Amino acid sequence: MTDRFDVCHPITAGWEGGWSDHKDDPGGKTMYGVTETRWHEYQDKMKMKRTPVRNITKAQALKFYRSEFWEVCGAPTLFAGVDLAVYDASVNSGVSRGRKWLLASAGSNDHSVTVKRICRARLSFMQSLTIWKTFGKGWGRRVADIEVKGVAMALAAMGATESRIKANALAEAEAADKTSKTAGKKAVTAAGGAVSSGTVPVVEPSAADPAALWLFGSLFLFLAIGAVVMIIRKRAADARAEAYGKAAA
Numbered sequence: 001m002t003d004r005f006d007v008c009h010p011i012t013a014g015w016e017g018g019w020s021d022h023k024d025d026p027g028g029k030t031m032y033g034v035t036e037t038r039w040h041e042y043q044d045k046m047k048m049k050r051t052p053v054r055n056i057t058k059a060q061a062l063k064f065y066r067s068e069f070w071e072v073c074g075a076p077t078l079f080a081g082v083d084l085a086v087y088d089a090s091v092n093s094g095v096s097r098g099r100k101w102l103l104a105s106a107g108s109n110d111h112s113v114t115v116k117r118i119c120r121a122r123l124s125f126m127q128s129l130t131i132w133k134t135f136g137k138g139w140g141r142r143v144a145d146i147e148v149k150g151v152a153m154a155l156a157a158m159g160a161t162e163s164r165i166k167a168n169a170l171a172e173a174e175a176a177d178k179t180s181k182t183a184g185k186k187a188v189t190a191a192g193g194a195v196s197s198g199t200v201p202v203v204e205p206s207a208a209d210p211a212a213l214w215l216f217g218s219l220f221l222f223l224a225i226g227a228v229v230m231i232i233r234k235r236a237a238d239a240r241a242e243a244y245g246k247a248a249a
Contacts, residue, residue: 003076004075004076004080004083004084005066005070005075005076007084008070008075008083008084008087008088009062009065009066009070009087011084011088011145011146011149012033012065012084012087012088012091013032013033015033015088015092015142015145016032016033016091017032017033018031018032019031019054024131024134024135025131025135026131029052029053029054030053031053031054031055031056031061032056032058032061033061033065033091034053034056034061034064034065035053036052036053038068039053039056039064040053042064042068065091069087069090069091069095070087072090072095073086073087073090073095073098073099074086074099074102075087075090078102079111079114079154079157080111080153080154080156080157081111081112081115081149081150081151081152081153081154081155081157082102082111082114082115082118082150082154084115084146084149084150084153085102085114085115085118085119085122085146085147085150086098086099086101086102086118088142088146089101089118089119089122089146092122092139092142093122093125093126097122097125101117101118101121101122101125102114102118104117104121105117105118105121110154110158111154111157111158112150112151112154112155112158112168114154115147115150115151115154116147116151118150119143119144119146119147119150122143123139123140123143123236126139126140126143127232127236132232136232136235137235140235140236140239141239141242141243143239144236144239144240144242144243144244145243147240147243148169148172148240148243148244148246148247149247151168151169151172152165152169152247155168165247166247166248167248169244169245169247169248170244170245170248172240172244173240173241173244173245173247173248176237176238176240176241176244177237177241179233179234179237180234180237180238180241183230183231183233183234183237184230184234186230187230187231187234
C-alpha cells in the first residue's frame, strides 16, 4: 500500500497553523500544531537537547508528525481517505481516540461511509468538551473539511469518476442544508418554549406547590438545553453543507 503521508499531512498542517499560545487551549505553547510538552517528550526520547517548541523547524515538525502520529495511528495501512480521517483525528485529539473511532466505525465495504462515521464520532466528542464554546466553530469546519476530502479520496480509490464524486458531494451538501434548516426551526421552537415558560406570572415560592415549582424549573431547563443542542447541530450541518458545496462546485 502506498504511503500517503505527503498527501494527507499538508491538509492537517493547513488546520494546525503556526505559533499559538491561547489561554484557553490546554495544549499551551504550540508551533505547527506541536505542543511544547509533546516536543520535549519527543526530544527526550530521541536524546536531543530540549529547545523551545517555537524554535522547531518545518522539517523537524514533519519528522515528528510522521513518527509520532502517522505511523503510530496505523495510517500507512489504511484505505485512502480513512487514513486522512484517522490521522487528523489522532493529531487533534490523540492517537488512542483516533484508533478507537476507527475501530468503532469499521465494518462497511464502502470506505467513504467509514470516513463519515469516524468524523461523526470525533465531532460528537469535541462537542462534549467545555472548550467547545471557544474552539467549536473552527473545529466544526475542520472536521467537515476532513470528512469531505476523506470521502472524495475513498470514492476515488474505489473507482468512482470525478462526476460521481461531485454528484455525491452535491447530494451531501443538500442533505446537510436540509438538516440545518430542520435544526434551526427546532432551536427556535425550543427557545420560544423556554422563554414562554419563563414569562408566566411570578408566584410567591412560599405559596406554591414545591412539586409544581420543580416541574416548572425542569421544563425550562429541558427546553433551554434542547435549543442549545439544536443550535450546535445546525452549526455542524452548516459546516458540512459549506464544505460539500465547495467540493461539488
